[in-house]
Amino acid sequence: QVQLQESGPGLVKPSETLSLTCTVSGGSISSYYWSWIRQPPGKGLEWIGFIFSSGSTNYNPSLTSRVTVSADTSKNQFSLKLSSVTAADTAVYYCARHLSYIAAARDWGQGTLVTVSS
Amino acid sequence: SYVLTQPPSVSVAPGQTARITCGGNNIGSKSVHWYQQKPGQAPVLAVFDDDDRPSGIPERFSGSNSGNTATLTISRVEAGDEADYYCQVWDSSADHPDVVFGEGTKLTVL
Secondary structure, eight states, X not given: XXXXXXXXXSEEOTTSOEEEEEEXXXXXXXXXXXXXXXXXXXXXXXXXXXXXXXXXXXXXXTTTTTEEEEEETTTTEXXXXXXXXXXXXXXXXXXXXXXXXXOOEEEEOOOEEEEEOO | OOOOBOOSEEEEOTTXXXXXXXXXXXXXXXXXXXXXXXXXXXXXXXXXXXXXXXXXXXXXXXXXXXXXXXXXXXXXXXXXXXXXXXXXXXXXXXXXXXEEEXXXXXXXXX
């Protein structure tokens, strides 16, 4: 059973870069699609982007200018960087796994709250 | 970009059947996935590929998808089914695959 765990600062200042890491255990990140998804307080889910096992990425068009997703296979981790954050980026951030293209996000991390505030 | 439309809320009495819809242009041509999210918890996959259930999800949960509407059906609703439900598809209309979520539906058990 694969497990995912998000980690990173819980507080980020406006205009700075949000950085999170998802550590995967029980399975290799060298396969599958790995997504970042966020949920502002009291609102719905928003897909941020994914990285495929080959290293290719794709991002939500509304965030693509500020987002980078990368992977470190030696640590079995993948990461999210979101630049120039504002209060609107305050959310619970989840990492998740899809078994293939068009597949559901079958496995999720517990989520981590990131607050953007000075 | 592709848009999925869900009703904000659905209410049902215990023991009755809840139906939550997810509308999208020709959604019947896509695989639809449904997630259940309880307060303070991460989403859990409830139905995938329109009508399949992961292990551990009760048979009371089922799905269908045709035309412009996908539906999550919960039979014999229990108090523990009260949660937010999200539909999700992959959209490749812009020559790169995007993951799209509906806005979510709050299921209230009366």
